[in-house]
Each structure stands twice: as structure tokens, then as C-alpha cells.
Amino acid sequence: MxxxxxxxxxxxxxxxxxxxxxxxxxxxxxxxxxxxxxxxxxxxxxxxxxxxxxxxxxxxxxxxxxxxxxxxxxxxxxxxxxxxxxxxxxxxxxxxxxxxxxxxxxxxxxxxxxxxxxxxxxxxxxxxxxxxxxxxxxxxxxxALAAGPVGKKVVFLLLGDGRSVQVAGHHTLADSLIRLAGGDNPAAAMEGYKPVAMEALVAMAPDIILVSRRHLEQQGDPSELLRQFPLLRRTPAAAAGAIVPINGKALIGGLGLSTLAEAERLHQDWLRRP
Missing domain, CATH: 3.40.50.1980 (Nitrogenase molybdenum iron protein domain)
Structure with missing residues (x-):
């Protein structure tokens, strides 16, 4: 019935x-x-x-x-x-x-x-x-993206409530975006999203740190993120001012046109920098 x-x-x-x-x-x-x-x-x-x-x-x-x-x-x-x-x-x-x-x-x-x-x-x-x-x-x-890989280290951080932070490893859309843009994800040895200690993140020595624009705006700005997680200041990304907001919706539901657009922006604006 x-x-x-x-x-x-x-x-x-x-x-x-x-x-x-x-x-x-x-x-x-x-x-x-x-x-x-x-x-x-x-x-x-x-x-x-x-x-x-x-x-x-x-x-x-x-x-x-x-x-x-x-x-x-x-x-x-x-x-x-x-x-x-x-x-x-x-x-x-x-x-x-x-x-x-x-x-x-x-x-x-x-x-x-x-x-x-x-x-x-x-x-x-x-x-x-x-x-x-x-x-x-x-x-x-x-x-066009594959023609100029540059190999800089790039990580994507997923910020949760409080002080919880996860890093995107292999078999995540964030990892696909990084590789598509020509970057090297030092967290790719992990599978999926995994909690990460700040000490481990510093050891990865990322040149660029990606964060969802919405989550970064909730923090206020990159400087607030560094105040909340002071160890991040020891990364090359923080030293170079390379904490980069990206469109979080480009990481939902699989690789799509907005993911490609974010990969192009990452490639042109950050990975090709000397």
C-alpha cells in the first residue's frame, strides 16, 4: 500500500x-x-x-x-x-x-x-x-594546468568547532584539486580527512595552506587563525602570507567546473609565484 x-x-x-x-x-x-x-x-x-x-x-x-x-x-x-x-x-x-x-x-x-x-x-x-x-x-x-606543474607543497585544512583541525589526504576532492593545480600534497600518505596535530603540520612544511572561505571568515582573517594556532607561524605558508581561502562548495559532490576554476586560480595566483 x-x-x-x-x-x-x-x-x-x-x-x-x-x-x-x-x-x-x-x-x-x-x-x-x-x-x-x-x-x-x-x-x-x-x-x-x-x-x-x-x-x-x-x-x-x-x-x-x-x-x-x-x-x-x-x-x-x-x-x-x-x-x-x-x-x-x-x-x-x-x-x-x-x-x-x-x-x-x-x-x-x-x-x-x-x-x-x-x-x-x-x-x-x-x-x-x-x-x-x-x-x-x-x-x-x-x-593547460598539466603543462606547468610547479610542485610546491599545498595542504587543505578543514576547520571544525573549537580547535579541531583535519587535513585532506588521498582520495579527497581537496587532494584532487591540489594535484590538478600542480601542487604536491604532503598529507597524501593519509587516506581521507584525518585530525592533525599542529606539530605534524609544521613538519609537513607547506608552502600554501588552503582553508574554506566560509570557515576562514568565521575565524575573522588569516591573522586570527595564526593567533588561534600559533605553531602555524612556523610554516613557510605563514611566512609568505600564503593562507588562501577557497570556495568550499567546489569541494562538494565531486570534481566539477568550480573545482577546475579554483585549481586554475591556485595555479596562476599562488603556485606560479617564484
Whole structure:
């Protein structure tokens, strides 16, 4: 037996689904790709991490890992797309039972996987030509970055409540961004995000320290971060004034266009400096 709200939504939306694709996108990176493929007119709702142009106000359904089936189905989608992090699975199962196609694309940690996701989205949205053009653009960006690796040491710090700090190791999107930009992540021997002592961080001797812009603004500015963690002053990054804010949303849901943009900025503005 289907819940009454689910049965009602099915009756209301059946005709609408037949007319044109109605897309719900959960994940900032995938929403970026939808817009880049000129498929924004198919969007009916997005999650809270997605950024939209000013002229495209849409309902936001909360965090992409904490979506509700009722909230999704209320937007009458015919297709729901998200990364492997989209969920919870119980909600997605209910959406599938309602006859809605749900596609979860792998979280891209490489340009190759990003290219695959672009191709798959092109298939799903009937935007094959636009997908090919976007793949060429991404390939050009990646080739330009690969042409001039500089090998400076770069770490990404995830600041938590209080004085908790984690460093991004291997198999994280932050590590992918660092390598894509041409940097060397001295924390790559670790897997995932791991708590790090300031003494260990000093021993890594990073030339550049990356911090989410939102978290850095919560601290006030880089000088406040150094006051809170005075041992950081012993790093080459602090000595060079190279504590760099980056767009935290570029590190959500897999490597995407904003991740590439941040890699280009890191490469041009910081890694190519003498």
C-alpha cells in the first residue's frame, strides 16, 4: 500500500511528466554541469549546496544527503540526479517507487571521471552536442594546468568547532584539486580527512595552506587563525602570507567546473609565484 500523499502526487504529476523533462538536481557540482549544458530550463528544484544564477529562483530541498521523499515528489520531477552521496537511500527508494528515474553519478575525483559524468548527463538530458563541447573545454583547462606543474607543497585544512583541525589526504576532492593545480600534497600518505596535530603540520612544511572561505571568515582573517594556532607561524605558508581561502562548495559532490576554476586560480595566483 502506498502512502496517501504518494498516491495523490502520482495522480497529479503523471501528465506533467509526459510533457517535458522535469529535473531535480542534488549536488552543487552536478547542478553546475546542468547549467553549463544549457538545461537550466528543465530544473524544478535543487538542493541547498547548489548555486543558481540570479534569474533562476527555484525551490531548495535541503542538504543533498538529507532529502525527503515527500519534498522531492512535491516538485513533480521526472528525473532526479545526484552524486553517490545523495540520500538517504530510503527516500530515494520511495521516489523510485513513484516511477521517477533516479540517477546517482560517481563522485568525480579525476578529470576522466568528470568527463564521464558530463557524457552521462548529456545522454540523460538530450544534450549530446553541448556535452561534447563542454568536454572539449574541460580537456583544454586540464591540459593547460598539466603543462606547468610547479610542485610546491599545498595542504587543505578543514576547520571544525573549537580547535579541531583535519587535513585532506588521498582520495579527497581537496587532494584532487591540489594535484590538478600542480601542487604536491604532503598529507597524501593519509587516506581521507584525518585530525592533525599542529606539530605534524609544521613538519609537513607547506608552502600554501588552503582553508574554506566560509570557515576562514568565521575565524575573522588569516591573522586570527595564526593567533588561534600559533605553531602555524612556523610554516613557510605563514611566512609568505600564503593562507588562501577557497570556495568550499567546489569541494562538494565531486570534481566539477568550480573545482577546475579554483585549481586554475591556485595555479596562476599562488603556485606560479617564484
Amino acid at each position: 502506498k502512502p496517501l500523499w504518494l498516491t495523490s502526487l502520482l495522480l497529479v504529476t503523471a501528465a506533467a511528466w509526459a510533457d517535458s523533462p522535469r529535473l531535480l538536481s542534488a549536488g552543487s557540482g552536478l547542478t553546475e554541469l546542468v547549467l553549463a549544458l544549457d538545461a537550466g530550463d528543465h530544473l524544478v528544484a535543487v538542493d541547498s549546496t547548489s548555486e543558481l544564477p540570479a534569474g533562476l529562483p527555484l525551490p531548495r530541498l535541503g542538504y543533498h544527503r538529507q532529502l525527503s521523499a515527500e519534498g522531492m515528489l512535491a516538485q513533480q520531477p521526472s528525473l532526479v540526479i545526484g552524486s553517490e552521496e545523495m540520500g538517504p537511500e530510503q527516500a530515494l527508494a520511495l521516489v523510485r517507487r513513484a516511477g521517477v528515474q533516479v540517477e546517482q553519478l560517481p563522485e568525480a575525483l579525476s578529470v576522466e571521471q568528470l568527463q564521464h559524468n558530463i557524457y552521462r548527463l548529456g545522454e540523460l538530458l538530450g544534450k549530446g552536442e553541448a556535452a561534447t563541447a563542454l568536454q572539449l573545454r574541460v580537456d583544454e583547462q586540464a591540459r
